[in-house]
Amino acid sequence: MKRSNAARLLSAALGLALLAAGLARREHLEVLQKAVRVCLECIGIG
């Protein structure tokens, strides 16, 4: 149980650190840029 606790806390900390790094690099705006256009590959046009 202690090992599970440590793993989940470590994993949550890693997730938060990655998210913060991504936000600092403004990666969310890149995601937005892609997501607001029709993705031709995704819908099978190519």
Added chain:
Amino acid sequence: MSGMHRDRVRKGRRLSFQRAAQLACAALFNGYAAGFAKGRIFTGPTKMVCVPVLNCYSCPGALGACPIGALQTALGARHHVPFYVLGTLTLFGTALGRAVCGLMCPFGLVQDLLHKIPVPKWTVPRWLDRPARYVKYGVLALLAVGLPALLGLGGGVGDPVFCKYLCPAGTLEGGIPLLLADPALRRAAGLLFGWKTLALLAILALSAAVHRPFCKYLCPLGAFYALFNRFSFYQLRLDQSKCVRCGQCERACPMGVEVTKNIRSSECIRCGKCRAVCPAGAITSGFGDRGEARAEASGRGS
């Protein structure tokens, strides 16, 4: 109608927690209803947020971004480690593990509903099922990460290989509605659309006979969340002291998990079917470690 029959009908029609959660998430992630009527996708700021599930951002109703699509774009076209997407996925995985698959995924819901069609059900033989479960990790490593990154090397724009050649959710949620609404897209559809439609139809047809074949064998997002199943905050727990070894949980499990031996299996999607059929109330679910401590203590006492 007799009282007993009426009660049975009423009980039969009541939505399970799983179905209610699935329907709510499908509506929440695809809440831009006007998009379906206009044949246009949503372009608001919520699209910078990755949803936890495989939900195509080219679905006319989609209000958020697909994490697998965003991951491939970052690797292939932007040429960098996608911290934002990986951070989002790590947080969802840490909180819920594969409960995302069992309770939130719209494509999982589609497969669940198709499995209700009364056709003969097929249990995939163990010799085929066991190795095939690892295919999804290959899809994640190769189609969603490796190839998009490799094709993007040298300054080119890499293809989102998984989305382009395999993703059935993209065809179902994005391709078909957009092509129905837009004649120009219909004219542009060719061999690739034919292949993707064929892949989608094969997966949908198989879903009637086999429970959640896409989740079991192919989904890269399920493979990613499976890595968190052992230690995620949300867990199913088995109280060994209450378990009567009737085996009903294992017979009810749509993912073929050996519930009494390994309830934290990476294949468990936390749909709660085992909990619902347990006659002894030995299976519980919840967040955190209080329940775990209780289950462990009673297990030691038995």
